[in-house]
Amino acid sequence: MGIVGRMRVVFLFLMASGFVSNLMADPRTTKAGFQCNSTEAVSSVLLAQNFVPAMANLSTLVNEDGFGTSVVGEAPNAVFGLAQCFKDLSSIDCQLCFSEIRSILPKCYPDTGGRIFFDGCFGRYENFSFFDQGVDSVQLKNCSSSKNSSQPGIFKEALERVIESVSLEAQKNQGFAVASHSVSNLTVHALAQCWESLDKKTCNSCLQASASSIMSCYPGVDGRSLNAGCYMRYSNEVFWNLSRHTGLSAGRKALYIILGLAVGGFLILAGIGLWKKGHLRQSFGKSLKDIYGSGLSSALAHSQLNFRYQELRQATNNFDSSNKLGQGSYGSVYKGILLDGREVAVKRLFLNTRQWIDQFFNEVHLINQVRHKNLVKLLGYSVDGQESLLVYDYYPNKSLDHFIFDENQAQILDWKKRIDIIQGVAEGLSYLHEESEIRIIHRDIKASNILLDDKLKPKITDFGLARSFAEDQTHLSTGIAGTLICFNFLSEVHARE
Structure with a gap:
């Protein structure tokens, strides 16, 4: 393993152990206020159809500029959306903060609107234009x-x-x-x-x-x-990002930079020294085993699924936007063509928080141990580059939401095809719940997480929020996860038939 790879492993170990959390910026996702409207949409189906692209538009704008507004649809079911990251957040922290908006704001569905304040960003949607409002009747x-x-x-x-x-x-x-x-x-x-x-x-x-x-x-x-x-x-305490705002004196800025470099350099050099002595390798494996269970560390250590980061970067043309297939809370998915001609889907994950480590390892650990015709197949992963990547089979028809939220594509799905998709998803879930050796609750079944192959057969993907449970358990209690509005496939079917 080269020096970059070793430094990355050291970084992952230190992050998992909590040693470097104070050296990183903070997306400030503490919820400061959240309120949904008291009125429901005239049509929950139309609201869903407008909400999804509105949030996708906001995601693109916020990722680029830290702010955005979006308008999709017509009254009374239009969606006017606004999102703003605070100016002291870095670009990656802004993306992470906005991902929390996308996770929680849909809980207002099917209400006509809602707003959420985090300590690092703000998001709101309504069925009317509110972009020029400074103060309204809702003062939190x-x-x-x-x-x-x-x-x-x-x-x-x-x-x-x-x-x-x-x-x-x-x-x-x-x-x-x-x-x-x-x-x-x-x-x-x-x-x-x-x-x-x-x-x-x-x-x-x-x-x-x-x-x-x-x-x-x-x-x-x-x-x-x-x-x-x-x-x-x-x-009474400083709570903003010291490295981004302009109010620090030059002396204090220099002090923070020097301290950060000194502490970070010391940790990296110490980690490399330990690696050379063989101690870090043992500590890294032990830490993962303690945190994630014995199966994960051995799965990574002995896996034949490793891809080189440079190979996947080249396959996606340096993650060119023209190859982007979609985006979720934890990262983006790109189409790639490997050197042997195989078409693949490459999931590019954000690396900034402990949540990322949980999501990445959880997905590798779980999906690598299940095999079913209605589940996506994990082809490999890469952890030796600037980002960590997951590699899957590529499906040209993309995901189900591209069909049910597009009037032209929706015509392709007649009643029989829809029933087949529903049945296939049910069979995949039944396998995860009852038949798999490791029983799994997916926790984020939605249209964008159902891929369709060339014959429109469904494949369940995105296991980042999944949880496994023991064979003798009949119930599993977890925190609320996933997206409420994406369960409207059946409602949309009913509306069209």
Whole structure:
């Protein structure tokens, strides 16, 4: 294994052990506020058909610019969507934060709209245009801290000054600012963010409303004001991304860079030294065994499924957008052509959090041990490059959602074909639940996770959220996962027949 591969293994080990989490940025996916409308859509089927492409459009825009608006469909079932990452988030953290929006916001379905505030991003959809709204009838507040300041008088003075400062700076700085203010030995920090769809006047009005609202969280040491067009937070601790905002002095910036490089370099060099002595290899295997079970580490160690990263990069033409087949919460899928002419689907995964490690190893571990005509076949994986990749058989008809949400393609699926697809999916799930040696609950069955081969036979894919359970178990309790709106295939069938 080359030096890059060894460093990657060291990095994975350190990340899995939690040693480097503080050296990385934070997508800040703590949920600050979430509310769904109280009215349901006129047509839940049309809402679903419009919601999916609206979220896909937002995903592309947010990945490119950190902000986007999208309009799909016509009233009263149109979907107007908006998403905004806060300016201090890196591109990859923005993508991770938005993936949480895509995971939770569909829980509002079939309501006409909903909004969700994370501490790093915001998402909303409605059946009307709200892009120019600064304040509306829904004003959320989150005074999350149960701890009050031990110096209430000094704290209030510092809080008032920092809120005034961050509001003024945001108006001058394209709707975003962070600020800190100290009184005596006490410092309060604040962040303000307007959505990019607002003009300067509306942004100012929203910030004024937030400034007034957030003061009611005093004397709590942490508070948030959540309006239709902006977000504001204060805390007695720094909570934004230090490496991205411009308020740090040059000296403090240099200090953070030097500390990061020194600590990171020390960990990598120490890890390589341990690798050479043979200790890290044992620790890495043991750590994975402890965390994921004995089967996973041996599956990776003895697998013949390894692909070289460079080979897959070349096969996808450097992951060119023209080869992109789709995108999910954890990564994108590209069509690739290997050197021997085989067509494959390459799933490119984001590497930034512990959740990623769980998802990647879970998918490799589970799908590599099941075989059924209605399940996709894992051809291999790569962990030696800039991203980690999974390789599957390629299916030219892509996924089921391309048919049921496209009027022209939907005509191809007559009643018999639809019944065959439903039956095939049911057979695949029955195998996972009852017949497989490792019994599996998929937890994310939806149209985009059902691929269709050249004969329109279904293949279940995407096992990142799946969970296995013991043979003697009859019930399995898990957290809520997956996407609610993608279960409308049967409703859509009924509507068309």
